[in-house]
Amino acid sequence: xxxxxxxxxxxxxxxxxxxxxxxxxxxxxxxxxxxxxxxxxxxxxxxxxxxxxxxxxxxxxxxxxxxxxxxxxxxxxxxxxxxxxxxxxxxxxxxxxxxxxxxxxxxxxxxxxxxxxxxxxxxxxxxxxxxxxxxxxxxxxxxxxxxxxxxxxxxxxxxxxxxxxxxxxxxxxxxxxxxxxxxxxxxxxxxxxxxxxxxxxxxxxxxxxxxxxxxxxxxxxxxxxxxxxxxxxxxxxxxxxxxxxxxxxxxxxxxxxxxxxxxxxxxxxxxxxxxxxxxxxxxxxxxxxxxxxxxxxxxxxxxxxxxxxxxxxxxxxxxxxxxxxxxxxxxxxxxxxxxxxxxxxxxxxxxxxxxxxxxxxxxxxxxxxxxxxxxxxxxxxxxxxxxxxxx
Ligand SMILES: [Zn+2]
Ligand SMILES: [Zn+2]
Numbered sequence: 001x002x003x004x005x006x007x008x009x010x011x012x013x014x015x016x017x018x019x020x021x022x023x024x025x026x027x028x029x030x031x032x033x034x035x036x037x038x039x040x041x042x043x044x045x046x047x048x049x050x051x052x053x054x055x056x057x058x059x060x061x062x063x064x065x066x067x068x069x070x071x072x073x074x075x076x077x078x079x080x081x082x083x084x085x086x087x088x089x090x091x092x093x094x095x096x097x098x099x100x101x102x103x104x105x106x107x108x109x110x111x112x113x114x115x116x117x118x119x120x121x122x123x124x125x126x127x128x129x130x131x132x133x134x135x136x137x138x139x140x141x142x143x144x145x146x147x148x149x150x151x152x153x154x155x156x157x158x159x160x161x162x163x164x165x166x167x168x169x170x171x172x173x174x175x176x177x178x179x180x181x182x183x184x185x186x187x188x189x190x191x192x193x194x195x196x197x198x199x200x201x202x203x204x205x206x207x208x209x210x211x212x213x214x215x216x217x218x219x220x221x222x223x224x225x226x227x228x229x230x231x232x233x234x235x236x237x238x239x240x241x242x243x244x245x246x247x248x249x250x251x252x253x254x255x256x257x258x259x260x261x262x263x264x265x266x267x268x269x270x271x272x273x274x275x276x277x278x279x280x281x282x283x284x285x286x287x288x289x290x291x292x293x294x295x296x297x298x299x300x301x302x303x304x305x306x307x308x309x310x311x312x313x314x315x316x317x318x319x320x321x322x323x324x325x326x327x328x329x330x331x332x333x334x335x336x337x338x339x340x341x342x343x344x345x346x347x348x349x350x351x352x353x354x355x356x357x358x359x360x361x362x363x364x365x366x367x368x369x370x371x372x373x374x375x376x377x378x379x380x381x382x383x384x385x386x387x388x389x390x391x
Pocket of ligand 1: 106142362363
């Protein structure tokens with residue numbers, strides 16, 4: 001596997017950075033220590049410009065190549081990593097285990113940040129390209145929309161980013177392999193909140209109540225017919241109700257109930273269908289039982305959609321690193337979501353999965369980023385820059 005030699009020399013150092021980040025997980029936009037670590041390192045590497053505070057706590061580094069001309073397909077490309085952790089208690093027994101109770105890097109963003117830092121160190125040292133590499137470290141990937149905030153902060157125009165690339169580790173894909181696809185690779189994720197108002201009563205007087213627990217239960221059952229009966233079986237969609245809040249004790253029929261959940265889709269027409277059916281079911285079911293209900297349907301992360309030229313380019317770089325037969329270029333899309341989608345809606349680019357080997361799944365308390373992925377991921381980043389911005 002042609003790992004970049006100089007990156008291989010950095011492997012131990014990058015691993016130490018990763019372990020330090022792993023010990024100090026931070027959530028959402030409160031990635032103050034992580035962002036400061038990134039900022040300090042980028043400055044120490046000699047980046048031409050280091051700008052903190054983009055999209056609240058995001059950090060951007062600018063590295064200019066020292067080759068003249070430019071026969072590559074771009075002049076400025078962005079590489080993006082995410083910095084935030086999750087509110088999960090770590091169940092691993094590691095020498096560098098999380099030191100913060102109830103927080104851990106269970107999605108491998110410690111590894112993503114470390115790999116991009118490693119690439120930045122190499123790129124700032126060698127500058128063997130014509131053009132500019134922009135390294136992007138975003139906060140709040142885990143539901144907070146940090147990628148959206150950085151785009152809304154004018155990052156793409158300010159740094160002249162022409163194309164943007166992202167990478168996520170992937171448990172279950174063997175180490176040393178990559179997976180990518182053209183078009184949608186991850187789903188749109190929308191948030192569902194349903195507030196139901198009935199009529200509270202003594203538990204022994206159900207006839208005097210409008211039972212919100214019964215109404216909400218019927219709603220959940222009806223909602224589960226959307227994907228099974230309304231969506232074309234050859235299309236993809238998920239509707240999950242994940243929170244049901246009602247009642248405080250065993251002898252009172254509660255006046256109100258709240259349901260919350262998520263809807264996922266890969267196409268706008270399916271998204272429209274799901275939202276429309278949810279409104280009909282929520283309003284119709286409430287009416288049937290004499291309750292009232294309000295659905296709030298919030299379109300959140302859009303579909304992560306790879307652009308054909310940049311996807312083909314990313315796949316060619318991955319093949320160079322991993323080998324021709326180690327890159328799946330038609331992987332099935334997943335119904336998880338990514339806020340890198342906001343960057344892909346702003347600029348053409350591609351998002352790739354890198355095998356984390358046989359680890360626990362993402363967001364599991366026993367998940368851990370695979371340190372052997374570091375030289376592979378960092379090499380992918382530096383070759384992406386050297387090829388896209390070839391002299
Ligand atoms: Zn995650
Ligand atoms: Zn993640």
